[in-house]
Amino acid sequence: MTTRIVTIALNQQQIELVDRTLAKGVAADRAALIKHALRRYAARHLPQPGGAPRPDLVTG
Known part of the structure; x- marks a missing residue:
């Protein structure tokens, strides 16, 4: 897998949500x-290697 650097900006409300989620032991x-969230998003929204293209992502 290729390593990528991702920079995100969160507002105070988003940071509090992340921290509450962490308090539940999710990560x-x-x-x-x-x-974890980026991997889940990619698995649902990006084409997978060797897989059929998703009809909702086909353009042209």
Whole structure:
């Protein structure tokens, strides 16, 4: 897997939401939680290697 650096900006309300989620034990720290969220998003929204293209993402 290719390593990428992602910079995100969160407002105070978003930081509080992340921290409340961490308090529930979903991830070890903020970075781990954001990585988890990005992986889940990618799995649902980006074409997977070797997979059929998603009809809702086909353009042209």
